[in-house]
Each structure stands twice: as C-alpha cells, then as structure tokens.
Amino acid sequence: MRLFHWLLRLFPASFRNDYGREMGEVFAERRRAASGPGAVSGLWIETLADMVGAGLRAHLDILRQDLRVTGRGLLRAPGFALTVVTVVALGIGANTAVFTVTDHVLLRPLPYDEPARLVQVWERHPEYRQMEASPPNFKDWQAMSTSFESMAAYTSMAMNLLGRGDPQRVRGTAVTGDLFELLGAQPLAGRALVSADGDPGAEPVIVLGYGLWQSAFGGDERILGTTVTFDTGAYEVVGLMPRGFAFPRRDSMFWIPRHPLSQEDEEDRNNHYLQVVGRLAPGFTREQAQIEMGLVGERLQERYPEDNGDKGVSVYPMRDSVSSQSRLLLLALAGAAGCVLLIACLNVANLLLARTLARQRELTVRTALGAGRERLVRQLLTESLVLATLGGAAGIGLGALAVPLLARLVPSNLPIPEATALDPRVMLFAGLATLVTGLAFGVLPALRIAGRRSLSGALGSSRTALGARTEKVRSALVVGEVAASIALLVAAGLLVQALWRVQEVNPGFDTEGILAVSTPLPYVDYGETAKRVAYYDQVLSRVRGLPGVENAAFISFLPMTMTGGIWEVTPAGAEERERPSRASLRFVTPGFFDTLDIPIESGRDVATTDTQDTLFVAVVSRSFAESYFPGQDPLGRRFDFAFQERTIVGVVGDIRVRGLERSSEPQVYVPSGQVPDQGLVFYMPKDLAIRTSLDPMSLAPQVRAAIREVAPQVPVSSVRPLTAVLDEQTAPRQAQLRVLGAFAGLALLLAGIGIHGLLSFAVSQRTREIGLRMALGARAGDILGMVLREGVWLAAVGGGVGLGLAWVAGRTLESILAGVQPANLWSLAVACGLTSVMTLSGSLLPALRASRVPPTTALRED
Amino acid sequence: MSDPKESDLDDPLRFLPLPPMTFHILMALADQDRHGYAILQEVTERTNGKVRLGAGTLYRTIHRLKEQGLVAEALDRPSPELDDERRRYYRLTPLGTRVARAETERLGQMVDLAKSLGFARGTV
Numbered sequence: 001m002r003l004f005h006w007l008l009r010l011f012p013a014s015f016r017n018d019y020g021r022e023m024g025e026v027f028a029e030r031r032r033a034a035s036g037p038g039a040v041s042g043l044w045i046e047t048l049a050d051m052v053g054a055g056l057r058a059h060l061d062i063l064r065q066d067l068r069v070t071g072r073g074l075l076r077a078p079g080f081a082l083t084v085v086t087v088v089a090l091g092i093g094a095n096t097a098v099f100t101v102t103d104h105v106l107l108r109p110l111p112y113d114e115p116a117r118l119v120q121v122w123e124r125h126p127e128y129r130q131m132e133a134s135p136p137n138f139k140d141w142q143a144m145s146t147s148f149e150s151m152a153a154y155t156s157m158a159m160n161l162l163g164r165g166d167p168q169r170v171r172g173t174a175v176t177g178d179l180f181e182l183l184g185a186q187p188l189a190g191r192a193l194v195s196a197d198g199d200p201g202a203e204p205v206i207v208l209g210y211g212l213w214q215s216a217f218g219g220d221e222r223i224l225g226t227t228v229t230f231d232t233g234a235y236e237v238v239g240l241m242p243r244g245f246a247f248p249r250r251d252s253m254f255w256i257p258r259h260p261l262s263q264e265d266e267e268d269r270n271n272h273y274l275q276v277v278g279r280l281a282p283g284f285t286r287e288q289a290q291i292e293m294g295l296v297g298e299r300l301q302e303r304y305p306e307d308n309g310d311k312g313v314s315v316y317p318m319r320d321s322v323s324s325q326s327r328l329l330l331l332a333l334a335g336a337a338g339c340v341l342l343i344a345c346l347n348v349a350n351l352l353l354a355r356t357l358a359r360q361r362e363l364t365v366r367t368a369l370g371a372g373r374e375r376l377v378r379q380l381l382t383e384s385l386v387l388a389t390l391g392g393a394a395g396i397g398l399g400a401l402a403v404p405l406l407a408r409l410v411p412s413n414l415p416i417p418e419a420t421a422l423d424p425r426v427m428l429f430a431g432l433a434t435l436v437t438g439l440a441f442g443v444l445p446a447l448r449i450a451g452r453r454s455l456s457g458a459l460g461s462s463r464t465a466l467g468a469r470t471e472k473v474r475s476a477l478v479v480g481e482v483a484a485s486i487a488l489l490v491a492a493g494l495l496v497q498a499l500w501r502v503q504e505v506n507p508g509f510d511t512e513g514i515l516a517v518s519t520p521l522p523y524v525d526y527g528e529t530a531k532r533v534a535y536y537d538q539v540l541s542r543v544r545g546l547p548g549v550e551n552a553a554f555i556s557f558l559p560m561t562m563t564g565g566i567w568e569v570t571p572a573g574a575e576e577r578e579r580p581s582r583a584s585l586r587f588v589t590p591g592f593f594d595t596l597d598i599p600i601e602s603g604r605d606v607a608t609t610d611t612q613d614t615l616f617v618a619v620v621s622r623s624f625a626e627s628y629f630p631g632q633d634p635l636g637r638r639f640d641f642a643f644q645e646r647t648i649v650g651v652v653g654d655i656r657v658r659g660l661e662r663s664s665e666p667q668v669y670v671p672s673g674q675v676p677d678q679g680l681v682f683y684m685p686k687d688l689a690i691r692t693s694l695d696p697m698s699l700a701p702q703v704r705a706a707i708r709e710v711a712p713q714v715p716v717s718s719v720r721p722l723t724a725v726l727d728e729q730t731a732p733r734q735a736q737l738r739v740l741g742a743f744a745g746l747a748l749l750l751a752g753i754g755i756h757g758l759l760s761f762a763v764s765q766r767t768r769e770i771g772l773r774m775a776l777g778a779r780a781g782d783i784l785g786m787v788l789r790e791g792v793w794l795a796a797v798g799g800g801v802g803l804g805l806a807w808v809a810g811r812t813l814e815s816i817l818a819g820v821q822p823a824n825l826w827s828l829a830v831a832c833g834l835t836s837v838m839t840l841s842g843s844l845l846p847a848l849r850a851s852r853v854p855p856t857t858a859l860r861e862d
Numbered sequence: 863m864s865d866p867k868e869s870d871l872d873d874p875l876r877f878l879p880l881p882p883m884t885f886h887i888l889m890a891l892a893d894q895d896r897h898g899y900a901i902l903q904e905v906t907e908r909t910n911g912k913v914r915l916g917a918g919t920l921y922r923t924i925h926r927l928k929e930q931g932l933v934a935e936a937l938d939r940p941s942p943e944l945d946d947e948r949r950r951y952y953r954l955t956p957l958g959t960r961v962a963r964a965e966t967e968r969l970g971q972m973v974d975l976a977k978s979l980g981f982a983r984g985t986v
C-alpha cells in the first residue's frame with residue numbers, strides 16, 4: 001500500500017487531493033480480489049504501468065489546459081506578450097552570442113586527442129616568462145625528462161608557392177616528425193609526417209592543410225604523391241589534413257619536417273626559435289612535469305653556465321595559450337551579457353507582477369470556481385515558461401545573427417577556426433538559460449499567489465494593502481535594473497577611455513599616406529646580397545617614379561607586424577654585462593626613416609654605399625643610445641650585435657615595434673647591403689613602405705605591376721594602408737567596446753521601460769487617491785512632482801548601488817584599462833547623466849497622466 | 863440555445879470519436895450511478911475480463927469526463943445499508959447520454975458501411 005501511495009505522487013497534487021483516497025480504495029479492493037502470488041504480481045505490474053501512464057497523461061491534460069488559457073490570455077494582450085518576448089529575446093540573444101564565442105575560445109577542449117594532457121614547454125628568462133627554446137636545449141629536455149610521453153618542437157614559417165598562377169605567400173609550420181602522433185591527429189588522405197621525414201637526406205615532403213588544398217589545388221586528391229614547388233624547393237605531397245585541423249594557429253596552411261639549419265645552429269643555446277609541445281605521460285600532472293623540468297633546467301644551468309645561466313623551464317597547459325587579455329575581454333562580455341539577462345528578467349518579472357495584479361478579478365473568480373493554489377501557481381508558471389520559450393527561440397535567432405560580429409574577438413593564435421556555429425552545446429546553453437529565465441521571472445508572481453493564506457480574501461478585499469506590499473517588491477526590482485545598467489554604463493565608459501588612450505599612444509612613426517606592401521623574397525633565389533640590392537634598386541626606382549609617390553623603402557618587418565627579432569647587445573669594451581640587454585634588429589634600405597617620418601636626431605641615414613666591403617654600421621634609436629652609452633656622444637661608438645661589431649652612424653627616434661600597448665626594446669637598424677650572403681635570410685628586407693600624397697590604396701595596382709615587372713616570381717601580399725596595421729592593434733578593443741556599448745544601451749533602455757512600467761501601474765492603481773488629492777486642492781504641478789519624485793528616488797537608490805557595482809567592475813577590468821583609473825569622474829558623470837535622462841523620460845509620461853486625472857475620478861472609481 | 867456558441871459547446875459530435883476506455887465507462891454508468899470500483903468491476907464483467915481498467919486510468923478519465931460535463935457526481939446517495947460514505951458515486955449527465963448515443967450511432971454507421979463492403983463475419 002505504501003508503494004501505491006508513492007505511485008500516487010506521479011499525479012498532479014490537485015488531482016491527488018481529489019481522487020487519491022478513492023484510488024487507494026479501488027486498488028485495495030483489487031488487491032483483496034487477487035489470489036495467489038501470480039495474480040498479485042500481475043496486479044502490481046498492471047498497476048505500475050497504469051499509474052505511470054495515467055499520471056503522465058493527467059499532467060499533460062493540465063498542461064494542455066494551461067497552454068490554452070495562456071494562449072487565449074496572450075492573444076488578448078498582444079502588446080504585453082510582444083514586450084515580454086522582445087525583452088527575453090534580447091537577453092537570451094546577448095547571452096547566446098557571447099556564450100558561443102566564450103565557449104569556443106575558453107571552454108571547449110582543444111581539438112586534439114586527450115587535450116588535457118597537452119602542455120607547452122618554454123624557456124623561462126628573467127625578462128620573458130615564455131621564450132622559445134633553442135635546438136640543443138630542446139634536445140636535452142627530451143633526453144632528460146621522464147614525465148612526458150613525447151615532446152615535439154615546431155616553428156612557424158612561410159613559403160612562396162610557385163607555379164599556381166601568381167606566386168602566393170603561405171604560412172605554415174616546420175615540425176619535428178613526431179608532432180602529429182603526439183597530437184593524435186589523423187590525415188584526411190595520405191599520411192601525416194613521421195620522425196623519419198626529418199632524417200638528414202630524407203626526401204622533402206609536405207602535408208597540406210585543408211584550406212590550402214582547397215584554395216590552391218581545387219580540392220583535387222590527385223595532388224597526393226605529386227611534387228609542388230615553393231621558393232625553397234620542391235616537396236612531395238604525402239598527406240592532406242581534414243577541415244577542422246589547425247596547429248599551432250588557425251592560419252598555418254602546411255606542415256613540413258624541420259631540418260637543422262646548420263650544425264652550428266643546432267648547438268647554439270642562444271638562438272631561441274623552437275616552440276615545444278609535450279604530451280604528459282599517463283598519470284603525470286602538469287605540476288609534476290613542472291617540478292621535473294625545473295630540475296632539468298637547473299642541471300642545464302650548471303652544465304652550460306655561459307649560455308643557460310639565467311634560463312629556467314616552465315610548463316603550461318596548452319589550453320592556457322589564450323592570452324590573459326583576450327580572456328578578460330571575453331569574461332567582461334560574459335559578465336555584461338549576464339547583466340543584460342538579469343535586467344531582462346527583472347523587467348519581465350515586473351511586467352508579470354503588474355499583470356497578475358491587474359488580473360486579480362480573473363484569479364479570484366477561478367479560485368471561487370475551485371481552482372486550488374497549486375493550479376494557479378502552475379498556470380502562472382506555464383504562462384511565464386511559454387513567454388520565455390517564445391523569447392528564447394527568438395533570442396537564439398538574434399544570437400546567431402550576432403555571432404559574426406563577435407568573431408573578431410577570437411584570437412588568431414589559437415588552433416581553432418574563427419567562425420563558430422550554433423551547435424548542440426550552445427543550444428543546450430540557450431535552452432537552460434531560457435528555462436532559468438522563465439522560472440526566474442515567473443516565480444515571483446507565482447510566489448505572491450502561493451504565499452497568500454486566504455487567496456480570495458487577499459485578492460478581493462485588501463487590495464490597497466496588497467498593492468503597497470507588491471509595489472515595494474517591484475520598486476526593488478527597478479532599483480536592481482538601474483544599478484545593473486549603471487554598472488554596465490560605467491564599464492563601457494571606462495573601456496571607451498582606455499581605447500582613446502591606446503589610440504593616442506604615439507607609435508613614433510607616421511601612418512597617414514603610407515601604403516604597406518609585403519614582397520616575401522624567395523630565400524633561394526635571393527640569398528645573395530648583390531641580387532637583392534639589384535631587386536631593391538629596380539623596384540624602388542620604379543615605385544618612386546609613380547605619380548604622387550614621395551618616397552619608398554624596404555625593411556625586414558614593418559613596425560607592429562613582427563614582435564620578435566630581438567638580439568643581445570654587447571657594447572664594445574664593456575667589462576662584464578650586468579644584465580643581458582637586448583635590442584630589435586631590422587635591416588632597411590636608405591630612405592626608410594624619411595618614408596615613415598621617423599626623425600633622424602643626429603648622424604646620418606644608412607646609405608647605398610654601406611656594403612659588406614665597408615665598415616659595418618648601424619642606426620640606433622634614442623633609447624638605445626641612452627641605455628648603452630649614457631651621457632656620451634653615441635656616434636662612432638661600437639657594439640657587438642648579430643654576429644658583427646657595428647659602429648653607430650646615426651640616431652633616430654624610438655618607435656613602438658611590439659605594438660601600442662607593449663613596451664618595446666631599443667631598435668637597431670642595419671643597412672640592407674650588409675646582410676651577409678645566405679645569412680640571416682629571415683631578416684632580408686621584404687616589406688615595402690611607400691609615402692604618397694594620394695590615397696595609398698589607389699597606388700596598389702601600379703605597385704603590383706612594378707614588382708611583377710622586376711620579379712615575376714615574387715608574391716605580393718598584405719597590400720594595405722599603414723593605418724590598417726595600427727587599427728589591427730585596437731581591433732579587439734573596438735569589437736569588445738561595440739558589444740559592451742550595445743549591452744549598456746540595451747540595459748539603459750530596459751531600465752527605462754522598467755521605471756515607466758512601474759510608475760504607470762502605480763498611477764493607475766492610485767487614480768482614486770490622486771483624484772482625491774486634486775479634489776482637495778492639489779494642483780497638477782504637485783501631482784506631477786509627486787510621481788516624478790518617486791522615479792527620481794528609484795533612480796537615486798539604484799544609482800547608489802550601481803556605482804558600488806561599477807567600482808567593483810572597474811577594478812576587475814583594471815588590467816585591460818590601459819592605465820585609466822577605475823574610479824574616474826568622467827565615466828561616473830556620464831553614467832549618472834544618462835541615468836537621469838532615462839529616469840526622467842521613463843517617469844514623465846506616467847507623471848503627466850497622473851496630473852491630468854480629473855478630481856471627479858475619486859467619486860467614480862469603483 | 864439561442865447563443866450559437868452555447869450550442870457549439872453542447873454539440874455531442876465534438877466529443878467524437880470517444881476513446882474506447884471512455885466509452886466503456888459511459889456504458890458502465892448507463893443503467894445506474896456507480897462508484898469507482900463498481901465501474902471497474904462492471905467493465906470487467908461486461909467484457910469478460912478482456913478490458914481491464916487500472917485505478918489511474920479510471921480516475922483520470924472520470925476527471926476529464928467531469929470537466930467536459932459528460933459525468934457528474936451523484937448527489938443523492940443509494941439506500942443507507944448499501945451506501946459506503948467514503949465513496950463518491952458518478953452518474954451520466956444528459957449531455958453524457960447524448961454523447962454516448964452519438965458514439966453508438968457513429969460506430970453503427972461504421973459497422974453498416976463495413977458490412978456493405980463485404981467485411982461481415984463469415985464472408986471472408
């Protein structure tokens with residue numbers, strides 16, 4: 001019998017109360033009638049199926065009924081329904097879009113086999129926490145560690161694809177052969193690279209990424225086994241990777257085995273260019289690996305004190321390769337989206353509460369007709385869930401539309417595609433968010449019904465008392481909305497200021513009126529300096545001859561396009577270097593400083609007469625002169641740098657090599673004529689900067705033509721105004737700001753709607769009181785003031801709470817604020833100003849309506 | 863019956879076809895008011911045990927029939943010596959009777975149609 005009572009719980013409470021006892025009797029009778037264990041167990045099986053089926057159907061009956069009532073009710077109030085659905089759609093849409101991107105970048109496991117066991121291993125240096133490894137150190141790590149199943153190295157590179165239309169620059173990765181096995185990556189066709197591919201004398205092979213295979217080879221599988229030509233040589237295509245595979249970044253389009261550059265290079269512990277990825281051995285944690293690698297680092301320090309003296313080893317989870325800045329950008333957005341959803345919920349709760357009060361009579365009648373409290377609560381929850389579901393569905397659509405706008409927030413240095421789609425995970429999230437939303441805003445009105453001891457009494461007679469209590473709750477909801485929107489506004493304001501501050505940073509060079517072009521020279525053909533110099537002369541003389549061109553020059557890497565290329569500096573005659581000092585190395589052709597308007601402060605520019613047969617010279621930046629030759633005339637001073645002793649012949653202004661938001665090492669510029677034959681090929685000048693009085697992009701076709709004339713096999717890529725390079729620096733900030741700004745605006749609008757809704761309702765409930773006041777001699781202005789005061793009071797309390805929240809938000813964001821103070825008057829003032837405007841516009845209409853209540857209403861009402 | 867909406871609500875045809883279990887319950891109430899267990903017994907007996915109602919299905923159906931106005935609780939109780947005070951008795955409403963008749967007619971027409979097409983017993 002106890003089991004039967006337990007089964008009764010499957011039915012809705014109202015049903016149970018009505019028929020539970022009788023059903024128990026019926027069952028007891030049947031139980032008595034059943035004789036023998038066979039009949040009894042048969043009865044039980046039958047009863048079990050019957051109760052589960054009927055219980056479920058009884059719930060569905062009620063649901064169907066509630067849905068019908070809800071549908072009718074909403075059709076009768078289409079304005080209300082539309083408002084609620086829109087507000088929910090905005091909240092869910094914002095969260096779906098942000099979740100899609102956040103999940104993609106921060107949460108989802110990387111697309112490799114058992115990604116949790118993948119780590120990155122770096123050399124640690126007092127100045128750089130994560131530095132690439134040198135080849136000999138990498139080999140020692142491999143040999144000396146036991147906490148890794150395997151360890152592989154790779155380095156990013158680029159080659160020019162030839163023989164397929166115009167030469168094309170493609171980025172790829174040189175890897176040690178075991179990398180694919182370590183990642184657990186399977187090719188789409190053919191085979192992945194293996195260790196033997198890296199053996200000396202092995203045939204050159206290449207594995208193509210899906211993107212390159214499609215774009216350059218039309219997705220033709222017959223490319224497998226054939227040979228493709230690059231500027232560095234011919235490679236046999238042995239494998240094709242599937243569409244979703246990316247490593248180490250999404251723009252890597254091919255993989256070739258890494259071959260030692262030279263025996264010398266393989267033994268140089270100061271040449272850091274290998275990135276190292278490891279797979280932890282089963283049962284080992286990253287912490288254990290870190291401890292072991294720390295010891296390995298110490299032993300290498302003892303063994304090679306000269307080169308490894310200050311180098312340690314650090315091990316990071318591969319998932320953490322997202323920079324802390326992108327992480328914070330996304331988390332800030334997630335917080336903002338959460339705020340918007342919260343405001344949306346508060347707003348809808350308020351609307352529903354008002355509707356519940358307005359429906360007092362209907363509810364009273366239903367109670368009188370015998371509807372239990374449980375049924376009313378259920379009805380109200382059904383209604384809010386229906387509204388939430390409609391809003392959620394619209395929100396998912398909105399979110400899908402918004403995702404492309406957020407795609408710029410996906411960092412390109414991750415092995416994941418840029419575009420993200422709505423997938424089951426996102427749908428699940430959106431579904432849960434919708435459910436929680438529906439419950440969150442539905443529960444408050446439902447509780448007000450459920451909490452009443454005598455429903456009909458409460459709904460019927462004590463209307464004013466109920467109204468007063470509910471108004472307090474509703475006021476609290478509005479205060480919450482105002483607070484959240486102020487916090488969002490202040491955060492958006494702080495980020496605007498941070499963006500301005502970053503944009504105001506002087507990069508040290510001019511960006512207006514400059515066209516940037518990249519012409520990656522084939523290493524093999526242009527290994528000899530004389531051949532390169534001829535190329536520069538011919539291209540530059542043609543380009544300078546174009547109408548509107550004022551000057552043009554080549555450099556190894558245009559500022560902010562490459563953050564590496566850092567070498568150690570040893571000033572001549574320096575005793576013992578106190579601490580290692582570094583500078584960035586760039587080769588330039590004469591005229592570079594003039595082209596970018598970098599001031600030559602003393603001495604001279606590099607010249608065509610600086611060749612390998614003359615004195616090795618360098619132009620240095622002011623900060624270089626100040627830190628290595630303080631208080632001296634730097635001209636004529638010598639220092640060891642990049643395999644040569646070089647003499648300073650000029651001093652120029654500093655520029656931001658690493659970007660607007662990062663400090664840069666001092667700069668050293670070396671004449672292009674002094675790049676050694678076949679040496680430092682990585683640094684051969686290939687980026688062309690052209691200063692023009694015209695629109696830079698209008699020159700592009702002529703510049704392409706000029707280069708094709710001189711060297712048809714050289715690809716021309718990255719043709720853009722130099723301003724675009726600078727804009728890229730702030731692109732993530734701008735994208736984030738647009739989104740956060742939209743959220744803040746939305747929040748403000750919703751809070752305004754909230755205040756308007758609350759006051760309108762309060763006024764309509766108090767028509768009689770207002771009429772009475774008018775009858776007793778209050779003027780329209782008094783009533784107007786009374787209602788407005790209420791709105792202002794709500795905004796003031798909300799504003800106070802909001803400012804506190806804003807301060808917390810500002811502190812959290814501090815590291816991406818580029819030095820803007822979190823508590824800053826400017827943002828606070830704007831936020832308060834906007835809130836005041838919002839409050840006034842939200843309360844004005846209800847206030848005016850109240851002031852026009854005719855005194856006779858006092859007599860007419862009820 | 864002047865209001866067309868009212869007559870719509872009362873139209874027995876809008877309840878058809880009846881689920882078999884519902885029809886069985888209406889039939890069990892045809893001759894007298896019964897309480898739940900009696901309905902159950904009646905159905906079992908009339909169908910020679912082929913149709914077995916569980917308590918859950920029985921009361922869910924009764925609840926729906928009450929809401930639809932086909933069945934109502936009987937207010938006058940049977941003679942005291944037969945009455946069990948804990949039990950509620952159910953009876954057919956006039957609408958319920960009309961619905962049961964309409965269903966019977968519908969089924970009859972169906973059977974006639976089937977027979978005219980040669981589906982009568984023994985013809986196959």
